[in-house]
Amino acid sequence: MSHILDDMVLLYHRSSGQTHMVISPVPEILETLEDGQPASARDVLQRLLRRYDLGPADAALPEVAAQLTNLAALGLIRTA
Amino acid sequence: MNARLLVRALRDPGTVAQFGAGQWNALIAMARAERLIGTLALRIGDRPVPDAARPILADARLDAEREARQALWEADRAEAALKPLGVRVVLLKGTAYAAAGLKAGEGRFIGDLDILVPRDCMEAVEKHLMLAGWEWVKSDSYDDAYYRQWMHELPPMIHQERDRMIDVHHTILPLTARQRPDAGAMIADAISITDGLHILSPEDRVCHAVAHLLADGDLAGGLRNLWDVHCLLAEADPAALEARAARHGLSPHVRQARRMADALYGAGRERLTLWDRIVLARLLARNGWGKETRKGLRFAFYLRSHWLRMPPTMLARHLFTKWRKGHRPA
Amino acid sequence: MKHRITLRIGPATFRMGSAWPGPIRSLERLYADYPAPADGIADFTVRLEPVSLLRRWLRPSIFITGDHGLADAAPMSLAHGLLAAEMGMNLQMALGWRRHLLLHASSVEKDGRVLVMTGESGSGKSTLAAQLGERGWRLMGDEFALLDLETGTVLPFPRLVSLKNRAIDVIVAEVPAARMGPLLAGTAKGDIRHLAPRADAVARMDEGAPPALLLFPRFGHAPAIRPVGQGETFMRLTQASTNYVALGEPGFAALTRFVTQVPALAMDFPSGEEAIAMVERLWEQQR
Numbered sequence: 067m068s069h070i071l072d073d074m075v076l077l078y079h080r081s082s083g084q085t086h087m088v089i090s091p092v093p094e095i096l097e098t099l100e101d102g103q104p105a106s107a108r109d110v111l112q113r114l115l116r117r118y119d120l121g122p123a124d125a126a127l128p129e130v131a132a133q134l135t136n137l138a139a140l141g142l143i144r145t146a
Numbered sequence: 147m148n149a150r151l152l153v154r155a156l157r158d159p160g161t162v163a164q165f166g167a168g169q170w171n172a173l174i175a176m177a178r179a180e181r182l183i184g185t186l187a188l189r190i191g192d193r194p195v196p197d198a199a200r201p202i203l204a205d206a207r208l209d210a211e212r213e214a215r216q217a218l219w220e221a222d223r224a225e226a227a228l229k230p231l232g233v234r235v236v237l238l239k240g241t242a243y244a245a246a247g248l249k250a251g252e253g254r255f256i257g258d259l260d261i262l263v264p265r266d267c268m269e270a271v272e273k274h275l276m277l278a279g280w281e282w283v284k285s286d287s288y289d290d291a292y293y294r295q296w297m298h299e300l301p302p303m304i305h306q307e308r309d310r311m312i313d314v315h316h317t318i319l320p321l322t323a324r325q326r327p328d329a330g331a332m333i334a335d336a337i338s339i340t341d342g343l344h345i346l347s348p349e350d351r352v353c354h355a356v357a358h359l360l361a362d363g364d365l366a367g368g369l370r371n372l373w374d375v376h377c378l379l380a381e382a383d384p385a386a387l388e389a390r391a392a393r394h395g396l397s398p399h400v401r402q403a404r405r406m407a408d409a410l411y412g413a414g415r416e417r418l419t420l421w422d423r424i425v426l427a428r429l430l431a432r433n434g435w436g437k438e439t440r441k442g443l444r445f446a447f448y449l450r451s452h453w454l455r456m457p458p459t460m461l462a463r464h465l466f467t468k469w470r471k472g473h474r475p476a
Numbered sequence: 477m478k479h480r481i482t483l484r485i486g487p488a489t490f491r492m493g494s495a496w497p498g499p500i501r502s503l504e505r506l507y508a509d510y511p512a513p514a515d516g517i518a519d520f521t522v523r524l525e526p527v528s529l530l531r532r533w534l535r536p537s538i539f540i541t542g543d544h545g546l547a548d549a550a551p552m553s554l555a556h557g558l559l560a561a562e563m564g565m566n567l568q569m570a571l572g573w574r575r576h577l578l579l580h581a582s583s584v585e586k587d588g589r590v591l592v593m594t595g596e597s598g599s600g601k602s603t604l605a606a607q608l609g610e611r612g613w614r615l616m617g618d619e620f621a622l623l624d625l626e627t628g629t630v631l632p633f634p635r636l637v638s639l640k641n642r643a644i645d646v647i648v649a650e651v652p653a654a655r656m657g658p659l660l661a662g663t664a665k666g667d668i669r670h671l672a673p674r675a676d677a678v679a680r681m682d683e684g685a686p687p688a689l690l691l692f693p694r695f696g697h698a699p700a701i702r703p704v705g706q707g708e709t710f711m712r713l714t715q716a717s718t719n720y721v722a723l724g725e726p727g728f729a730a731l732t733r734f735v736t737q738v739p740a741l742a743m744d745f746p747s748g749e750e751a752i753a754m755v756e757r758l759w760e761q762q763r
Contacts, residue, residue, distance in 0.1 A: 067725060069732040071706035078728040082219045083212065083721060084308065085714065085728060087707060139279075141223060167516030171491055175521040178543040198489070198517035205574040212724050435477055435493050435523055436543065 068093070082141055094118065095133055096142070104146040107131040148430040148439070149369060152176040152186070153410045156373065159189040168434070170199050175436030180369045184210030184253030210253040214244040217256040220310050221245060224261060225342045227278035231270055234344055236262040236336045238315065238354065242345040243374070250355075250377035255370070258302065258311040262346075264333055265316035272300055272314070279306045318357050318394070327357055327394035348382040349390040356403040357396060360425075364448040368429040369410075376407040477523060483565075484513040486622065486633040486681050487575060490565050491518035495526050496536065499557030506558075506636055506657055506672045510681075520544075520568035524560055527551045540564045544571035556660045559668055562636060569620055569633070570718040576622035576631060577723060577730045580716040583616040583630055584608045589688035590630040591759065592621050592738070594716045597665070600695030603643040604751050606671055610650050611752065615677045622684075625726045628733050629684035634677055636670040644669045646748055689762050690740040691755070697744035699754060704740040 067078040075093045077086040091114070098113040099105060105113075111123060111130045120126045137143045151173055155162050165173065177183040187206040195203065221241050228235050236242075238260040243251030263271050280303040282290075290301050300314040318327035332354070336344035346354055355378055359371040379387075391400040405416040406426060418426070424443075431440040438444060477493025479500040484490075494500050522542040526532035536554035540563055552560045569578065581594035582605035591613075593601040602618040609615030616632035623630060636657065639647055644667060648656060657670030672678075692704060692712070704712075713731060714720050720727045741758065745751040 067728065069728075069736075071710060071732075071735065073705045074707040076710065076728075076732060078725060080725060081215065081222070082308065083216050083724055087711065141219070141226075170517045171521065174517075175543060178521075196515055196517055198513075198515050198519075201575060202517075202519060208574060209722070212722065215724075436521055437523060437525070 077142070079140075079142060084140075086140065086142070091130075092133060092137070095130065095137070099143060107134055110134065147172060147434045149176050149180065149432045150430060151434075152180065152182065152432075153369065153430070156182065156186060156189055157411050159186075159191070159193060162190060162195065163193065167196070170196065172434030174199070174202060175434065176432055179432060179436035179438075181255040181367060182370050182373065184213075184255060185370075185373060186253070188253035207253065210255070213256045214251065214254075216310070217241045217244055217259065220259040220305075220308070220312070221261075221343060223278065223305075223308075224259060224275070224312060225340075227274050227280075228263075228271060229342055231267065231274055233263055233267045233271070234333055234336060235342065236333055236344045236346060237339075238262055238346070239358075239374075242351070245343065246339055246345050248377065248381065250374045254374075258313050260313045260315060262315045262318075262329065262333060264330070268300065268314070268316055272303075275303060275312065275314070280304065280312060281306055283311065318354055325357070325395040325399070327353060327396060331393065347390075348378070349387045352378045352382045352387055352403075353391055353394050353396050353400060356391075356399050357394075359403055360399045364444075365425065365428050372403070372407055372410060372429065375403045376411040379404060379407060481507075482513050482516065482518055483507050483510060485510065485565070485635050486617075486631055488520065488569060488573065488633070489513045489518045490520050490522055490568065492522045492524070492561060492564065494524040494557070494561070495532055496524070496538075496554060496557065498554060499524055499538075499561045502558040502657060503561055506655075506670060509672070509675050509678050511678075520565070520572060522561070522564035522568060524557065524564065540567065542568055544568050550664070552663075556663050556668075558657055558670060559638070559660050559663060562638065562670070565635065566619060573622075573719060574723060576624055577727050577734075578717055578719045579621045579623060579713060580619070580718065581621040582618045583621040583632070584613040585616055585630075585632075585685050586613045586759065587763075588685050590616065590621075590685045591689050591691065591755070592630060592687055593691045593693050594621075594713070595692050595694065598695070600693050600745070600748075600751065602637060603639065603646065603695075603748060604693055604755070606637045606639065606643070606647055607650075607748055607752055608755065609637075609673060609677065610647075614680060615673045623687075623730050623734060624684060625723070625730045628686065628730065628737065630687050631684040632677070632681045634673045634681050636672055639669050639671055641666045647671055687734065687738045689758065690734075690738050691758075692740070692742040693751065694742065694744045695751075696746065698746060699750060700742075700744040701754070701758070702742050704742050706735050706740075709740040710735045 069076045074087050074089050077088060094114060095110060098110050107127060107130050111127055114120060138145050155173055177186045183206040187203040190203055217240060221237055225235060237245055240254050240256030241259055243254060244256060283302045283304050302311050302313050304311050317329045319325055332346055332350045335347045337347060338344050355374045359368060359375060391397045402422060405418055405422055408414060408416045409418055428443050431438055431443060433439050479494045479497045481500050481503050482491050520543050525539045527537040527539045531537045537551035538554060538557060538560045539551050540549055540560050542564055544567055579594060581592050582601045583590050583592045584605050593604060595601050605615055605618050615634060617634050618637040619635060620633045621630050622633055651671060655672040660668045743754060745754055
């Protein structure tokens with residue numbers, strides 16, 4: 067469950083009962099995973115590039131991978 | 147007045163239909179004090195209750211649902227943290243009942259996450275939990291040394307961000323206790339419920355709950371623990387339970403718990419011993435304001451609980467150290 | 477317990493028991509105008525007990541407990557019995573109430589809309605609410621604002637207002653003595669005196685209204701007003717709520733609705749009179 071405020075996005079994570087306050091690019095990354103299918107960091111980046119201009123893909127990949135690691139640590143996504 | 151009012155309502159929730167306001171107030175205060183309000187609310191279910199009682203019971207049901215959801219999430223997080231170790235992680239008590247959808251878990255208050263792991267993995271388990279964000283609660287060196295040397299668990303840990311506690315056990319009772327339930331056998335016979343998480347077998351679940359009720363605690367919160375036992379007994383095979391209790395050195399305790407569960411929550415057919423009656427008096431010592439009564443009896447059980455766990459000289463030393471620091475039975 | 481009283485405040489009913497008559501007598505006097513509870517079944521039980529049997533008579537010390545309690549709560553002197561009773565009720569609400577989102581905030585109503593004020597102890601939110609309550613606003617509560625989970629309406633919880641230190645003289649000057657409690661000198665928070673809300677505010681204690689403005693007042697600073705972003709407001713309100721986490725998803729929905737619908741302002745003020753003028757001006761601008 068999410069809610070957009072003027073300066074950030076709120077995520078309510080039902081299983082943990084935790085509220086996360088996130089800013090770009092987290093909501094956008096989560097959106098690419100909405101179908102629930104497993105995806106690699108490269109897949110996520112490809113999907114992001116289709117919608118946003120992220121500059122050189124090589125520079126963005128480590129950033130996406132790091133965000134995915136953080137999201138997995140919070141339990142918002144799972145490592146397959 | 148004592149907690150028989152609460153016990154009767156749990157055993158036969160239809161009886162609340164005749165309750166007046168005074169009895170309802172007493173019932174609610176007792177159920178909250180014994181942490182049985184969620185269980186009571188689910189037992190009462192859709193039966194007609196006074197208007198003012200309805201939202202109280204509805205709140206208790208919602209609280210219980212949320213607790214179960216959070217407990218399962220903590221179990222999920224612990225499982226994720228310990229996955230790389232490849233050890234069997236066995237859920238205990240409330241979380242186990244909720245995870246397996248057992249009757250004992252319906253509406254049950256769940257506090258900390260309790261897990262049982264093989265004793266020789268303790269160090270690795272501790273390390274992996276700390277990597278995943280859990281940290282020590284106590285910094286007191288006496289307590290820490292006491293836990294590690296004599297208790298059946300690591301000192302409690304709390305998660306930095308989620309503020310939830312985990313108790314990691316490697317035996318069922320403290321190493322100082324007289325009975326030595328076979329934790330290794332319990333782990334070996336545990337049942338897998340999800341990828342990576344286990345619960346005890348039905349018979350071991352009874353043995354474990356009984357160990358906590360009778361051989362370990364000072365019986366504080368005993369009505370809830372006895373309710374657990376009552377529900378768990380229905381799922382255990384009587385012959386297998388006898389054998390299992392004997393193996394863990396808990397036969398007299400399991401038999402006594404069975405008699406007491408029958409006396410309070412069952413048909414009341416079994417004959418009680420004098421000692422059963424004393425223990426029951428302790429369990430029921432609470433008045434209509436939710437306050438514990440019979441201070442002398444409670445203090446006797448407090449001393450006994452330490453006596454059961456420790457050799458006498460060690461007990462004296464422990465109580466003395468606690469006393470100086472201002473811990474006294476309430 | 478020997479001495480007892482049952483009180484209804486807004487949607488919550490409390491059954492209070494005390495080992496001593498004093499605290500109950502104070503409650504009886506100050507809550508005399510409150511409507512009687514409907515059927516005698518209380519949402520919460522509060523107990524004021526002696527710390528030990530001996531301390532019932534000798535330097536009597538009150539231990540505050542009940543359905544919900546804090547094991548390490550410091551005992552209070554019997555002279556502060558009224559404060560102990562009020563704290564006992566607060567404790568039950570803070571730890572046990574689930575029917576509304578609880579905001580640690582004061583609230584006042586005018587023209588059918590509510591001004592909510594939240595801030596730390598000492599921010600001036602209590603005093604300001606009490607003063608507005610004597611100047612044409614309806615005092616809804618000085619401690620908790622209850623946010624309806626479905627409609628977003630703010631419901632009153634008009635307990636006694638607890639006035640501290642300098643605020644006491646300010647209010648005593650404009651309120652009849654019959655509505656004031658005894659002076660409780662030298663509590664952990666200094667001197668405290670309780671104020672009973674006006675009879676009309678008590679009579680309307682079941683009547684909620686939609687929130688129109690959220691203020692973060694701060695006493696003791698040069699006058700200043702700044703808007704507060706939704707993200708910051710959300711974060712500060714989760715910290716000001718004692719049951720946000722316990723409510724789960726409905727709490728999230730109620731709070732996000734409040735934050736997106738209600739404008740939020742930080743208001744610094746040097747004095748009570750100045751604050752009242754600032755509030756009235758802001759209220760006019762919001763219309």
